[in-house]
Amino acid sequence: MYALLLCAVMTAPQPDETVRGSYDVVVYGGTSAGIGAAVQASRMGKSVIVVAPEVHLGGLTSGGLGWTDSGLKEAVGGLALEYYRRVKDHYDKPENWKQQKPEEYRLYHRKDDAIWAFEPHIAEQVFEELVAESKFPVDRNEWLDREKGVTKEGTKIVAIRTLSGKTYRGKVFIDATYEGDLMASAGVTFTVGREANSKYGETMNGVQTRRAVSHQFDNPVDPYVVPGDPSSGLLPRIHAGSPGVDGEADNRIQAYCFRMCLTDDDRNRIPFEKPSGYDPKQYELLGRYLRTGWDKVFNKFDPIPNHKTDTNNHGGFSTDNIGMNYDYPEASYERRREIIKEHELYQKGLMYYLANDPGVPEPTRTAMSRWGLPKDEFNDNGHWPHQIYVREARRMVTDFVMTERHLRAIEPTPEPIGMGSYNMDSHNVQRYVDANGHARNEGDIQVSPGGPYPISYRAIVPKAGECTNLLVPVCLSSSHIAYGSIRMEPVFLILGQSAATAAAAAIDAGTDVQKVDYAPLQRRLLADHQVLDLPRPASQGRSAQSLPGVVVDDEAAELTGNWSFSSVVGPFVGTGYRHDGNTDKGKKSAIFRAKLEPGRYIVRVAYTANNNRASAIPVRIHHANGIASVTLDQKKVPSKSDAPFVPVGTFDLDDKAAVEILNEGTTGHIVIDAVQFLKANH
Structure with missing residues (x-):
């Protein structure tokens, strides 16, 4: 979640701490879940502050992911649905259609009450409006001191301190970061990577070579520097060695990327520039793939209003920077900045390569040259997204773990606080050489859970012996493959709101978050229009x-x-x-x-x-x-x-x-x- 813009300055804790005050609820993280949690806490009459490493609020929702992965729309309720309705209100105003007439955009219909595709700056504006209306403070560019910044008394967090020396005291804390930094610093058990299928009785966890058929090389591509000569070494971005045994555990995580906002409107377009450090050899594998006749580069240029896109990964070699993020979840801030910088260089270089390199077939070069970065997005970050797509990082391990079996309704899910419905979706995890001597990707899974499914309150509370006043709505307790569905931005908004509702209930009852009475919690969630249950089609x-x-x-x-x-x-x-x-x-x-x-x-x-x-x-x-x-x-x-x-x-x-x-x-x-x-x- 760390933007390059925000990472420029990090200072050591100062000897004289600045105590920022004591709050009912302290939210760490300015993601969609964090803002949703703070808005709900404020509406419930609790004093709340957002301590945000970010300068720009909203995480991926305002960071380029404008083609919302909502799944079944009926599963989205509460503040999440309110958010998408507020975005629609902006597009009902003629002044917000600067490069396109509303009737020209196929996903905008005035009769609809919500819209699920939008521009980054509109998404951020709506988050800022929610903050202004709720009147809670947001301290931006404040980074948790992950080594000494969490003060606990027994199993309760008393205060957190940031690297700038500011201290925030609270009754209940919510970790809304994509990385789970507060959770980890508080001594809560977590995991990184893929579990074996045998651990939770799953079928789609662990290494996946057989199932990895999407975003794959559709044609054979030679992986060696000198084609046909293994002794010449591998091309860049291919990993040596075996991918592992299908279904077995490893510590790898699915690929990250930036969800680029692009435009083909010449009045608003900045052509792709050659980035500093550009090396065309990094894309030779793609060049070879294109020269086999593969021509689907543009299949995920999903249209958002005003002749813009949310451009996502598609195909065997695309914006996903496969295998270059394994150490990100637990890395230092400095190392994370290096990883983000490498991802930015890779993706900017990819766009420049596709638009300019003579090894790219001419039709693809010509088509890519029509596109560029929009002048009116991410203006303080070189028009580049301020948010890297952290598809997964740490995941809490508590007494209840959401698994494939819960998503597929093989096992019941207790105490629901919201719903998911998107595919169990893992992007590729590694690129290797298969038994035929060809480049191959591993890890991609795109399987429907079979219908909407509930998410348990028990999955967002730590073990009682570890921390009793912390809620974790983003890095919640889930297996890798179940998290592949849960990890969608509407769900994070839903879980942020529900976490704050539970925090208020714990404060009012003077009890631990693990002991919150579910019956009144459920009543309040339903009163706030959360969706907790939907009919599920019979299993096919x-x-x-x-x-x-x-x-x-x-x-x-x-x-x-x-x-x-x-x-x-x-x-x-x-x-x-x-x-x-x-x-x-x-x-x-x-x-x-x-x-x-x-x-x-x-x-x-x-x-x-x-x-x-x-x-x-x-x-x-x-x-x-x-x-x-x-x-x-x-x-x-x-x-x-x-x-x-x-x-x-x-x-x-x-x-x-x-x-x-x-x-x-x-x-x-x-x-x-x-x-x-x-x-x-x-």
């Missing part, structure tokens, strides 16, 4: 273990080519299915192998039918007497009694049984989900 997935016979899911299939993951159309086996995207015909295949006792088996193939599917898909069954070839029509809906399976024949099979599905010679999308082997009745 069936576990392979629950089905008869031997079932091999697509997770265990041997894949050739890049297959995209989806869970949009059900029913299906497991958490979803893969499809070929109706691309690269003849280059993609999947083999489902099973070690069976010799015998006669009915072979059934699972898929989700749709009109856009292929109707003559080659399927090869490797049986005891040879290979049988059949075709599969995935436009045809499986019978209700068999769904999602259709039989493709009965065969004599043994421990070398395999079913191969190809996309050769097909027209339309091909789905691979699972293959079932049922013993035939004699």
Whole structure:
């Protein structure tokens, strides 16, 4: 969360402390969650102050992430919904349409009560208006002394001190930073990285090579300095060594980037400049990828008002600076500044490279040259976002941990204080060389939880033995993959408000945050229009273990080519299915192998039918007497009694049984989900 602009000066604590006062609630962090918490505390009649390392308030919401990752809009309530309605009020004023007429922007409709795509300066303005209306103080550019700046008496924080020597006393403290610095300095247990699937009974945690099909290299790209020569070394931004074992834990975290606000309006555009320290060799891997014919550079230039974008990562080599942030969560302020500086250089250099380097195909160079930084955004930071996208850092570990099982409603979630609904979304974590000698990314997951889900109050309070007056709405207690969904800005606004409501309840009752009575807390949250429960659609997935016979899911299939993951159309086996995207015909295949006792088996193939599917898909069954070839029509809906399976024949099979599905010679999308082997009745 640390902007370069804010990091210029950090002084050591002064011998004579300046006591800034005593407050009911002290919020550390000027993120969306921090401002939401402070506004709610003020509205509940509590004295509150925001101690902010930032100068600009709102975190990512005002730092370039204007294409809101809201998920299901009905899950957003309370102050979060009020915020997006206030943003809409700004766009209802003609004077805020300076480069575009409102009717020209497809996501603006006057009849709507909220808007979910907006410019950074409008987002920041709304946060400032909320602060001004609530009349609580905000001390900016104040950085917690992480070594000696937290004073505790027993399990209670009494005061925090910043590097400038200011001391802030409070009854309840809220850590609203993306990094969890106050939480960690207060001695609260936390983790960094990915847990093993086995730790919490998950399926999408830990190392993920098989699932990493999005934002992937769609074409083979040589990773070596001298193509084909491993002894020449690896190109920049590729990591040596094995990516690890699927499902196993590691300490890596998903990639960071800046959510750039760009414009193609010449009246407001600053062309991309060559940054100091620019090195075109850093982008050679991208150049090679582009020269294979990949041309989807511009697929995440999401439009926001006034001919601007929220430009996000897309593809195998893009704005995500993969693998360059591993030490950020626990790093010193100085080291974090270095990491942020490197990310800024990387991303500015990337834009300059795409617009100017002769190794970039001419159509891409010409198209990128149309874009630039807007003159009317981030004016005091060279028109560059003041907020790096900290997609994850520390995560608290307490008595209750939000996991994939809670998000998917396999296990109940106690004492809800808000809801999430976005995909379980992890960006890539590392780039490596695969067994075929090609560059490959690892870590990307984009899987729906299956519907909206509640987030527990227990996930934002530390263990009672560690701290009894601290609430953590951002770096909350969650597994890596569950946090991939929870970490969205509307959810942080929701949890910030709920944390402040709980803080006020603890103060009024004179009790620890762990002992807050949930029933009155729930009543107040509902009175303030928080959404705590929504109907959830019936699960479309069936576990392979629950089905008869031997079932091999697509997770265990041997894949050739890049297959995209989806869970949009059900029913299906497991958490979803893969499809070929109706691309690269003849280059993609999947083999489902099973070690069976010799015998006669009915072979059934699972898929989700749709009109856009292929109707003559080659399927090869490797049986005891040879290979049988059949075709599969995935436009045809499986019978209700068999769904999602259709039989493709009965065969004599043994421990070398395999079913191969190809996309050769097909027209339309091909789905691979699972293959079932049922013993035939004699």
